[in-house]
Amino acid sequence: MTLSVLAATSLVATALGHQVSISVDASSSLGPWTPIHRFYGCDEPNYAYYPRGSALLRELGDIGKDQTFFRTHNLLTTGEPGLVGVPGLKWGSTNAYTVDDNGNPTYNFTIIDDIFDHYLAGNVKPYLEIGFMPKALAVDPDPYFFDFDPEAGADNIYTGWSHPPKSYERWGELVYKLATHLVDRYGVDEVNEWYFEVWNEPNIPYWNGTTKGFYKLHDYAINSVLKALPTARVGGPDLAGGADDSYLGDFLEHCAHGTNYATGEEGTPLDFISFHSKGAPLFVNSAGDVVEDGASDGFVQMNVSTQLQEVDGAFSVVASFPQYKDTPIIMGEYDPDSCAACTSSAYGYRNGLLYGAYSAASFTRAMDLAANHGVNLQGALTWAFEYEQNAILPNETGYFDGYRVLSTQGIDKPVLNFHRMWGMLSGDRIKAESSGQVPLDVVLSDGVRGDQADVGALATFDNDAQALYVFVWHYHDNNLDFPDAKVSVEVEGLPATFSNKHGKVTATHYRVDDNHSNSYAKWLSMGSPQDPTPEQYHELVRAGKLATLGAPKSVHVSKKGTVSLDFPLPIRALSLLVLEKGDGSCSP
Ligand SMILES: *[C@@H]1O[C@H](CO)[C@@H](O)[C@H](O)[C@H]1NC(C)=O
Ligand SMILES: *[C@@H]1O[C@H](CO)[C@@H](O)[C@H](O)[C@H]1NC(C)=O
Ligand SMILES: *[C@@H]1O[C@H](CO)[C@@H](O)[C@H](O)[C@H]1NC(C)=O
Numbered sequence: 001m002t003l004s005v006l007a008a009t010s011l012v013a014t015a016l017g018h019q020v021s022i023s024v025d026a027s028s029s030l031g032p033w034t035p036i037h038r039f040y041g042c043d044e045p046n047y048a049y050y051p052r053g054s055a056l057l058r059e060l061g062d063i064g065k066d067q068t069f070f071r072t073h074n075l076l077t078t079g080e081p082g083l084v085g086v087p088g089l090k091w092g093s094t095n096a097y098t099v100d101d102n103g104n105p106t107y108n109f110t111i112i113d114d115i116f117d118h119y120l121a122g123n124v125k126p127y128l129e130i131g132f133m134p135k136a137l138a139v140d141p142d143p144y145f146f147d148f149d150p151e152a153g154a155d156n157i158y159t160g161w162s163h164p165p166k167s168y169e170r171w172g173e174l175v176y177k178l179a180t181h182l183v184d185r186y187g188v189d190e191v192n193e194w195y196f197e198v199w200n201e202p203n204i205p206y207w208n209g210t211t212k213g214f215y216k217l218h219d220y221a222i223n224s225v226l227k228a229l230p231t232a233r234v235g236g237p238d239l240a241g242g243a244d245d246s247y248l249g250d251f252l253e254h255c256a257h258g259t260n261y262a263t264g265e266e267g268t269p270l271d272f273i274s275f276h277s278k279g280a281p282l283f284v285n286s287a288g289d290v291v292e293d294g295a296s297d298g299f300v301q302m303n304v305s306t307q308l309q310e311v312d313g314a315f316s317v318v319a320s321f322p323q324y325k326d327t328p329i330i331m332g333e334y335d336p337d338s339c340a341a342c343t344s345s346a347y348g349y350r351n352g353l354l355y356g357a358y359s360a361a362s363f364t365r366a367m368d369l370a371a372n373h374g375v376n377l378q379g380a381l382t383w384a385f386e387y388e389q390n391a392i393l394p395n396e397t398g399y400f401d402g403y404r405v406l407s408t409q410g411i412d413k414p415v416l417n418f419h420r421m422w423g424m425l426s427g428d429r430i431k432a433e434s435s436g437q438v439p440l441d442v443v444l445s446d447g448v449r450g451d452q453a454d455v456g457a458l459a460t461f462d463n464d465a466q467a468l469y470v471f472v473w474h475y476h477d478n479n480l481d482f483p484d485a486k487v488s489v490e491v492e493g494l495p496a497t498f499s500n501k502h503g504k505v506t507a508t509h510y511r512v513d514d515n516h517s518n519s520y521a522k523w524l525s526m527g528s529p530q531d532p533t534p535e536q537y538h539e540l541v542r543a544g545k546l547a548t549l550g551a552p553k554s555v556h557v558s559k560k561g562t563v564s565l566d567f568p569l570p571i572r573a574l575s576l577l578v579l580e581k582g583d584g585s586c587s588p
């Protein structure tokens, strides 16, 4: 369908209204809610101890009742002399491993400690990626450093750090030294809660070696971790994709029955399975043709089906291994596009509402696909953090400058409020059916491209907290106008004890839209200042927090135990309704 037809259809739909009924049954438990969203990460380890980085870590640690984890590249990477520990785009360093004048290893975990101290101070635990190759250990180290160009993309970055070690014994010893150091410093109980995984995306040029070479790298590292801490949680392989070729299945086969390169025994312990999945946005015109960056007739078109097809393929591989069917799966990167530090018009979804709405649609579908395959999805990691001024990037980062980040210059972006909403969900997932939700098989094969957008719902009920949560999203792949959805939510099956003596419950409506929880809209309304006044800055920081649509309300529960709530939901907006036991103090 062409977009002119689409626009005409939308006008008709506006006139008629896009009516959506959502029915929620509090008594229909589907099992415990799995908070898959509470994993984050980035290429650049060193921002963890920069002021805004550590503040953002604390916000992530605070995001919900469940533990937050953080994954980063470059924990073992070597820094340029004079710039050790200074971040750059897609870059970071710790100098954990160097050699002395006689070529003997010298270990220094000071910077890694600083990074993890800041995680733990923010109530965040490491999802620890063991990599990349220190300069003094790489088989082919030169060139090692690079300058990354955000507009040119990631082609020039695969330098010496991506190479295999000169000596696998030394690689194993480095990992053993690191793991024993971490256990000494943080204690067995703490480190037992972390995840350990080796390298990043070994099936693409991040690893300049063979597949068998990666197994060897993996086995040596995992063996060293387990020698230091036999109860550590270990897994992998954090590969790019997971569906396209036989890589994931071959790796699982190696872990199940292969000869372990480090021990010579059969198999490699595997406590969790990790792979990545990314969408593929384009900048297109109304005929659907890709247009030049910044073209006036262009708009962003997301491709959620790309991402979901990868997930679906990888889940079917995992499901085909009976011994791994129940093994926790962490999608170690799960994003709408594939390069956080790149900028282009196709990535224009990152500042505004589209990032959160897309995340709602794609995270929910990943959970639905896991249920269909009978696999155990535990995490979907958002590869986005923040950038701030430093010796390498004194001026390169500005306000809302187009990177895939959660906060910009200390101002939270709207997408972070999607995460805050999911952080509030607790208890059991319960049945929630929306007449406006595009069916899973359609989203998987075609994305959300039709004339009606996707108005979906999910709900949880927390019996201990006596709270019911209904989350509603409104998403379309095309970043165009669509009519508001006229949403009616009907909740049934509330326990009799839930309402107060006046037959009321308290309803709080959290909202992300143009006027709520949206620092970007606020910044645009100020005229997009790159040098905001202190007053403007504080207003932007406030606008970045999760807000409610009005004050909490006291609502009536019918004799049958049902509650009805109606509201319009603009395109790309998110709503979270929280119903709590009325305390009797609200006026009836
Ligand atoms: C270890 O690394 C830190 C941070 O780079 C540095 O300040 C310190 O001097 C190093 N220690 C030794 C013994 O080289
Ligand atoms: C691996 O490294 C060599 C340089 O040592 C380079 O020529 C080659 O392109 C690299 N391979 C990949 C896949 O990046
Ligand atoms: C969206 O992704 C699917 C699956 O990868 C692909 O077949 C399709 O061509 C993509 N659509 C566009 C417009 O790029």
Ligand SMILES: *[C@@H]1O[C@H](CO)[C@@H](O)[C@H](O)[C@H]1NC(C)=O
Pocket: 389, 394, 395
């Ligand atoms: C660039 O960054 C430096 C260091 O923070 C700052 O002093 C300077 O004013 C900046 N220059 C511009 C043009 O923004």
Ligand SMILES: *[C@@H]1O[C@H](CO)[C@@H](O)[C@H](O)[C@H]1NC(C)=O
Pocket: 513, 514, 515, 570
């Ligand atoms: C946002 O506020 C403006 C002005 O107050 C209003 O016209 C608009 O309808 C509001 N939009 C939403 C989504 O609430």
